Amino acid sequence: MNYFLNFTCCVFFVTMGCAQENYPAIETPSAINYSFELVVDGIDIPWGMDFINESDLLVTELSGTLYRVSDGIKKVVLGLPEVYLRGQGGLLDVALHPEFKNNNLIYLTLASSLGDNPGGNTSLYQATLVGNNLEKVSLLYKASPNTKKGQHFGSRIAFDEKGHIYFSVGDRGNRDQNPQDISRDGGKVYRLNLDGSIPEDNPFLSSPKAKQAIFSYGHRNPQGMTVHPYTGVIWVNEHGPKGGDEINKLESGKNFGWPIITYGINYSGTPITDKTSSPKMEQPFYYWVPSIAPSGMAFSTSDVYKDWKNNLFVGSLKFEYLERLVIEGNKVVKREKILDKIGRVRNVKQGPDGYLYVGVEGKGIIKIMPL
């Protein structure tokens, strides 16, 4: 009898697991129309990167090193603020100020233990890059309270065309308190002016208890963020629980539902909620079943690659490939594996030369070239 029950349960769960794979199924292309080249090597976890020009870029390594790579030569940038290493936390994203050419300013997100409580939380810094040194390092935002939890620091940085910087902070392993409470940090995307001040049209300025930097909430752990090339809307992807990774298009003041609504379940297989939608919460633009563990995200807008223009590219940490998503209308119509089995893909960006650059764990930065 026991055997029969076990068997029935197995069949039930296996069937459920298969039936729920989200459309469109991932494809492996029959012909490979690209090659690749390792352009920066010797970086364990190349978490973030940004380009000063085609042959000069900044790369963060999670363990707390910022590199400047000029003409293929990698040098350590000195003057970083103290980085809190714990679990998924460390040195996270780096981004050049939109006017970097005139002011040499850069932004960094990193885990920091500043503040009273033990532990750490995500922070946003601004600094001036002078050669291989950081000067005038200033803290623009520090999420609080600190916690010794190892999960969900976020974080990515993006800019819109109106002089704002956006950055994400994950729920810091406290899903029941942080994501749905706008008086608390964590599980949010934040929007600031480029000098760190609060924009006058941020959505929660009239709520006295709210963190005024919040732009959207109800997020779990957003680690991919990019701006849509035509609409200017900020797109994020976030790690969900098992089967609940999402792409979301951000809108001011909107609630993206975590953990009240989700398509995912706990890693242990137990449910989190029976709801996948709610009238006051946003639906994802796309969700992945099974989870791919999405990292960096970028649109290809150049004419470098045949047929890839305006496609969305997302790194998969779990399945070790770069995913190409073809979007038509308001739907993902095709998904394809690029660089299959390359290693854990941590980040992807389009360089100023229009090529795609991919951060791969244990390798470094890879440049994709059309054949």
Added chain:
Amino acid sequence: MKIIVLIYLLSLGIFSSLLFQNKTKKESIKAGSEIYQDFCLQCHLSSGIGVFGVFPPLKASDYLLENTNLSIAGIKYGLRGKIIVNNEEYDGIMLRQGLDNEEVADVMNYILNEWGNKTSAFITPNQVSKISKSILE
């Protein structure tokens, strides 16, 4: 007088238990289970079986069960490069997670005694403190 002595002894007992928080093995395993949920589960999974060829198993893992000190060092300092676990090669990176010695001891006691793993050894923070990075080289 007797009462004063009794109170003195009692408070001495309470203070010393607060000062020297020596966990029992059971308490350490329980604390280690929470550390595991936070820091390890995403790769090694709640079943401890990992992902074949990508994240090595902890359940019935010859590497873990036969190389206690190397395993401690891996958690304490991070581990990179090739290792062989149950005849399969793994060539990845496990980052240093920023755990203190007590947390490393707790999570070691947990993974050494979960999923059918069994060991008589009891890892202490003191033992973790003595493991140097050089044994990984």
